[in-house]
Amino acid sequence: MFETATQGIITGILMGAIYALIALGLSIVFGIMNVTNFAHGDFVMLSMYLSFAVGSALAWDAVATPLITAPLMFLFGIITYYLLIDRTLRQMYVVQLAVTVGLQILMRSAALIIWQAQPRALQYSFIQGNIQIGDFQILTSRLFSAVVSLIFIAGMAYFMNKTWAGRAMRAASDDLGAASLMGVNYHKTYALTFAIGSSITALAGGLVMSFQQTDPVGGIRFGLLSWAVLALAGLGSLPGLIVAGIIVGVVESLTVSFFDPRSRLLGVYAIFILVLWLRPRGLFGRR
Amino acid sequence: MDAEPILKVADVTKKFGNLVAVNRASLEVNRGEIVGLIGPNGAGKTTLFNAISGLYRPEEGTVFFKGMNITNWLPHKICKLGMSRTFQVTRAFTHMTVEDTVRVGAYNRFNEKNVQDKVDQVIKVCELVDIRKRVCEDLGLASLRKVELARALATEPEMLLLDEAGAGLNATELATFMDLIKKLNQESQITFCVVEHVMQMVMGLCQRIVVLDSGEIIAAGTPNEISNNARVIEAYLGKRAVHARNQ
Amino acid sequence: MNVKKFFNPRNILILFGVGIALVIPLIFKAGQYTMLLMTTVLLYAILASAWNIIGGMAGQLDLAAAAYLGLGAFTTGTLLIRWNITPWVGMIIGGLVATLLAMLIGFPLFGFKVKELWYALSSSALVVVMQSLFMMWNEVGGPTEKYLPVGTSPWYSLRFNDYMPYYYIMLIILVVVLLVNRWIRYSKLGYSLLALGEDEDAVEVLGVNSQSSKLKALAIYSFICGVVGGIFASIYGYVHPAFFDTSMSMEIAILGIVGGMGFIYGPALAAIVMVSFREVLRASLGSQLAGLYLAVYAIILIVVALYQPRGIAPLVERGIKKAQTYFVELTRGRRADIKSS
Numbered sequence: 001m002f003e004t005a006t007q008g009i010i011t012g013i014l015m016g017a018i019y020a021l022i023a024l025g026l027s028i029v030f031g032i033m034n035v036t037n038f039a040h041g042d043f044v045m046l047s048m049y050l051s052f053a054v055g056s057a058l059a060w061d062a063v064a065t066p067l068i069t070a071p072l073m074f075l076f077g078i079i080t081y082y083l084l085i086d087r088t089l090r091q092m093y094v095v096q097l098a099v100t101v102g103l104q105i106l107m108r109s110a111a112l113i114i115w116q117a118q119p120r121a122l123q124y125s126f127i128q129g130n131i132q133i134g135d136f137q138i139l140t141s142r143l144f145s146a147v148v149s150l151i152f153i154a155g156m157a158y159f160m161n162k163t164w165a166g167r168a169m170r171a172a173s174d175d176l177g178a179a180s181l182m183g184v185n186y187h188k189t190y191a192l193t194f195a196i197g198s199s200i201t202a203l204a205g206g207l208v209m210s211f212q213q214t215d216p217v218g219g220i221r222f223g224l225l226s227w228a229v230l231a232l233a234g235l236g237s238l239p240g241l242i243v244a245g246i247i248v249g250v251v252e253s254l255t256v257s258f259f260d261p262r263s264r265l266l267g268v269y270a271i272f273i274l275v276l277w278l279r280p281r282g283l284f285g286r287r
Numbered sequence: 288m289d290a291e292p293i294l295k296v297a298d299v300t301k302k303f304g305n306l307v308a309v310n311r312a313s314l315e316v317n318r319g320e321i322v323g324l325i326g327p328n329g330a331g332k333t334t335l336f337n338a339i340s341g342l343y344r345p346e347e348g349t350v351f352f353k354g355m356n357i358t359n360w361l362p363h364k365i366c367k368l369g370m371s372r373t374f375q376v377t378r379a380f381t382h383m384t385v386e387d388t389v390r391v392g393a394y395n396r397f398n399e400k401n402v403q404d405k406v407d408q409v410i411k412v413c414e415l416v417d418i419r420k421r422v423c424e425d426l427g428l429a430s431l432r433k434v435e436l437a438r439a440l441a442t443e444p445e446m447l448l449l450d451e452a453g454a455g456l457n458a459t460e461l462a463t464f465m466d467l468i469k470k471l472n473q474e475s476q477i478t479f480c481v482v483e484h485v486m487q488m489v490m491g492l493c494q495r496i497v498v499l500d501s502g503e504i505i506a507a508g509t510p511n512e513i514s515n516n517a518r519v520i521e522a523y524l525g526k527r528a529v530h531a532r533n534q
Numbered sequence: 535m536n537v538k539k540f541f542n543p544r545n546i547l548i549l550f551g552v553g554i555a556l557v558i559p560l561i562f563k564a565g566q567y568t569m570l571l572m573t574t575v576l577l578y579a580i581l582a583s584a585w586n587i588i589g590g591m592a593g594q595l596d597l598a599a600a601a602y603l604g605l606g607a608f609t610t611g612t613l614l615i616r617w618n619i620t621p622w623v624g625m626i627i628g629g630l631v632a633t634l635l636a637m638l639i640g641f642p643l644f645g646f647k648v649k650e651l652w653y654a655l656s657s658s659a660l661v662v663v664m665q666s667l668f669m670m671w672n673e674v675g676g677p678t679e680k681y682l683p684v685g686t687s688p689w690y691s692l693r694f695n696d697y698m699p700y701y702y703i704m705l706i707i708l709v710v711v712l713l714v715n716r717w718i719r720y721s722k723l724g725y726s727l728l729a730l731g732e733d734e735d736a737v738e739v740l741g742v743n744s745q746s747s748k749l750k751a752l753a754i755y756s757f758i759c760g761v762v763g764g765i766f767a768s769i770y771g772y773v774h775p776a777f778f779d780t781s782m783s784m785e786i787a788i789l790g791i792v793g794g795m796g797f798i799y800g801p802a803l804a805a806i807v808m809v810s811f812r813e814v815l816r817a818s819l820g821s822q823l824a825g826l827y828l829a830v831y832a833i834i835l836i837v838v839a840l841y842q843p844r845g846i847a848p849l850v851e852r853g854i855k856k857a858q859t860y861f862v863e864l865t866r867g868r869r870a871d872i873k874s875s
Binding site for chain 3: 036038084087088091092093094095097098099101102103104105106108109110111112113116117216220224227228231260262263264265266269272273276277278
């Protein structure tokens with residue numbers, strides 16, 4: 001009982017760090033541009049497929065694939081932004097929903113066309129194996145992914161606060177009109193923001209591929225998970241994002257180990273609903 | 288006329304985090320009056336209105352309307368009891384026609400059978416006949432202010448709160464609007480409480496004025512008394528103006 | 535009702551459409567596959583029209599259509615399998631069960647004023663949750679299909695050998711749902727919902743109880759979805775947790791948006807056009823590459839949403855108006871001709 005719980009919590013914390021990373025991409029896009037990207041989970045799904053393609057073509061390790069997939073997803077983000085998102089900014093909110101859900105269907109069917117329906121996984125990883133601490137096992141690949149996620153989130157915090165591009169992005173978030181008056185071309189800033197958000201999913205996708213497989217509908221789960229993390233964290237707090245990611249990861253992992261693997265999203269949904277009811281601004285949100 | 292005030296606000300406090308937007312504000316409005324609520328930007332006028340009309344829950348204090356304690360009531364129940372309001376920034380139902388907008392309010396007291404009569408009547412009173420089939424997003428500010436008044440009026444209120452109804456109107460539009468309010472006040476015995484920045488409107492319309500500054504009520508009285516009140520001038524123009532006037 | 539007012543160009547077009555839908559199967563002696571497709575098109579038209587009440591009118595972006603549909607399907611199916619209760623009764627109970635779930639979710643959500651994005655997300659999550667729950671609940675759901683018995687009388691167990699009866703049942707329901715839409719739209723509830731979709735605070739100070747208005751809209755919508763779910767189960771002859779389909783729920787919402795939010799016939803029109811198109815694509819492209827038809831379909835959805843953000847119904851309205859003025863001028867011109875000669 002105690003051991004199951006502890007093992008569950010360990011796994012949950014490691015997964016949670018990666019969820020925080022996935023939610024970071026969403027948080028940047030939603031927080032800065034106020035764009036609701038319903039296809040965010042499918043960006044992760046696409047990234048995972050790209051990792052699979054790169055990894056199997058070059059016989060690379062999954063965790064190395066972001067070196068190639070991140071620029072690809074950056075490009076994909078820019079194209080998506082100018083082709084679709086930019087045109088929805090001044091439209092009604094529902095148009096954004098319709099367009100990003102359309103994008104979701106498109107990405108899913110594209111994955112189905114290119115990679116067919118069966119799940120895909122990469123074979124080799126240099127970070128195979130377990131670390132044994134007492135009675136508990138830690139999957140090396142997960143530990144590695146969690147550490148990389150945390151380092152990246154910290155780096156992102158530095159970028160947002162200390163660099164010109166980061167500040168321009170935050171300025172654009174405060175007021176679309178004012179920022180463009182002050183000489184920040186919001187189209188370019190937004191394109192950059194969206195592209196960064198989407199290349200973060202490439203990193204996350206590569207990390208996840210080191211221990212999981214991917215399939216065309218896998219995006220739903222990542223989408224819901226990252227929205228739940230974001231709801232819990234609120235906007236504007238990166239440490240909050242990490243804590244929220246870990247809470248979601250632990251809850252998911254404990255539901256799996258104590259109830260049923262098929263119930264993995266039930267616990268997450270329960271927190272999500274509770275947060276919506278009780279703390280609409282999130283646990284750590286500033287606005 | 289009732290001796291009891293129709294609206295009685297007692298020690299209402301509303302905070303947003305650490306910011307005290309309204310601090311122990313008290314005011315009374317008698318039946319049939321037009322009372323002006325003035326104060327500099329950020330004085331808490333709109334917050335007080337929101338607390339009275341049920342959109343905010345005040346942390347402390349009570350609001351009595353027609354002798355009932357309506358603190359923490361939901362807005363639609365307060366409306367049923369006989370109070371409605373307009374908004375500072377017009378909040379029109381952008382994709383609805385003027386007539387349909389008014390109808391939303393008219394359903395407050397009327398059913399499917401007689402609602403149309405009420406709609407027609409209000410549209411006539413507010414002089415919206417020419418634009419009744421127009422969609423709100425195509426209308427100018429002056430018309431929107433009238434539509435907002437009309438939809439509130441259609442609920443058959445005994446009291447109306449107008450939040451900066453004169454802002455952005457030119458002199459002619461303002462005069463028409465003031466005449467309309469006076470007419471409603473005299474003919475339909477509707478009590479008004481108006482938040483206003485346009486001094487011309489406040490002075491020309493109100494029988495009594497209450498001044499709010501930094502969330503606190505600093506003065507109350509007739510327009511004449513208020514315009515000579517030192518604290519009010521200080522709040523509006525700063526200390527130097529008072530000095531200059533005293534010398 | 536005013537007869538002259540009823541026979542305006544729009545209603546004549548709608549009646550014409552229903553007329554065509556009535557006779558199409560008889561004239562073309564359509565094959566079973568085509569009949570199933572046309573029934574599917576009607577199913578989407580019904581769901582999109584029902585969505586119009588909560589989404590188009592009340593402005594709540596509900597993405598849980600399949601949660602209510604699936605619940606209706608499982609209720610109907612289980613009642614028939616276990617207790618041999620006819621789906622005619624089962625689908626009503628299914629509708630009520632769906633409404634009950636909707637109220638349980640909706641009451642606190644609307645009470646706490648959860649809206650827009652967060653309402654959309656929580657409703658979308660509901661579909662996933664229902665799927666997991668029914669996947670785990672082996673007595674009723676579970677990973678294998680539970681088949682509905684054919685029974686002795688096809689009308690009792692609602693299990694027909696061909697799709698024609700289902701098609702007509704769906705057509706009748708679609709007409710009823712459109713009438714319900716119309717009735718709501720021009721009633722107190724409809725005006726309240728439309729206003730509430732635009733500005734919730736502003737409508738509350740006009741005496742509208744926004745929570746109960748939204749709950750009414752949600753109740754009607756979820757009831758329709760649940761009832762249709764019962765027929766859905768009968769058509770396919772089994773129930774399975776895959777009925778709780780997030781993609782389908784999102785598609786319903788998109789059809790409602792693309793059709794023209796708040797226009798009574800818009801969502802149904804969008805569903806008929808887009809889903810027919812999708813199925814034609816599937817039939818012609820599906821054999822070559824799985825998923826290609828969906829990709830093309832998605833691109834078209836995106837293009838319509840980007841370039842016709844108010845939906846296709848306003849386009850139709852404009853077309854009707856143009857045709858009307860054209861005909862008026864035509865008849866006037868003819869009269870002038872007669873006079874001059």
